[in-house]
Amino acid sequence: MTGDGHRLPPRLACEIARQIQRLAMVQEQIAKIERERDTAPTPCEATERKRHLLLQLKSIGPAISALLSREVYYRQFANRRQVGSFLGLTPSPYNSGAEERCQGISRAGSGHVRAIMIETAWLWIRHQPKSALTRWFVERTAGQNTRVRKIMIVAVARKLAIALWRYVEHGMVPQGAILNPPTTGNAR
Numbered sequence: 001m002t003g004d005g006h007r008l009p010p011r012l013a014c015e016i017a018r019q020i021q022r023l024a025m026v027q028e029q030i031a032k033i034e035r036e037r038d039t040a041p042t043p044c045e046a047t048e049r050k051r052h053l054l055l056q057l058k059s060i061g062p063a064i065s066a067l068l069s070r071e072v073y074y075r076q077f078a079n080r081r082q083v084g085s086f087l088g089l090t091p092s093p094y095n096s097g098a099e100e101r102c103q104g105i106s107r108a109g110s111g112h113v114r115a116i117m118i119e120t121a122w123l124w125i126r127h128q129p130k131s132a133l134t135r136w137f138v139e140r141t142a143g144q145n146t147r148v149r150k151i152m153i154v155a156v157a158r159k160l161a162i163a164l165w166r167y168v169e170h171g172m173v174p175q176g177a178i179l180n181p182p183t184t185g186n187a188r
Contacts, residue, residue, distance in 0.1 A: 038062040047074045050168040057167070058178040059127035064120050071113050072161070073168050080162040088114050089158035105154060114157075121157035131176035133159055 001007060008016070042048050050073045054065035077083050084090040088108040107114070125134050137156050141149045163174040173179070 034062070037066050042070060042074075044074065050074075053168050054164065056179050057128075057164075057174075058180050059123040060120065064116060064123075067113065067116055068120075068164065069168070071110065072117075073165060077165060077169075080165070083162050083165045084158045085109075087117055087158070087161055089117065089154060089161065117157045117161055118153060121153050121160050124160055125153075125156065128174075128177055130178070131174055133163065133174060133176075135176070 042051070047069050051065045051069035054060050054069060054073075055062065060068075072083075072086065075086065077086070081090070086109050088111075089105055092105060092107075124131070125137055128134050133156060136159075137152060141152050144152075160174075163172075166172040167174060
């Protein structure tokens with residue numbers, strides 16, 4: 001029925017039914033892909049251990065932990081600068097004679113991973129309110145406009161990437177971070 005109480009024309013009703021079937025099929029495929037992503041172990045035990053460590057942190061779910069462990073933290077970094085540089089989240093200086101200024105972030109590396117890291121930073125701010133990183137962000141953006149918050153979240157993403165690297169490599173839980181309660185059995 002339409003909003004005014006009339007019956008739908010037969011062809012339109014059939015089209016809607018087909019669209020609903022397509023949607024159900026796509027949702028089923030997405031669920032299958034997510035199950036594969038969440039349960040498929042990587043051939044490297046160290047990478048798999050890092051994925052499980054990331055899952056212990058509140059605000060980091062299966063998709064983010066899989067992506068970060070398999071595309072970022074599988075690598076060996078010597079220091080925090082290498083982590084930020086790999087993600088393209090470090091400042092890009094411009095020096096020309098007497099003129100020195102920052103040109104913004106370098107944007108080196110994978111744009112997809114950098115975007116996910118920025119989304120992870122927003123999730124961190126929302127779900128880790130007592131962490132030192134969240135307090136740092138809140139203090140610096142208090143009373144600021146949306147543009148400044150968007151600029152500052154890139155700094156949070158860089159700092160978070162470094163904190164997560166220290167966590168998966170050295171076991172240093174980010175200061176003030178909340179860990180998920182341990183799961184038992186097959187529960188996620």
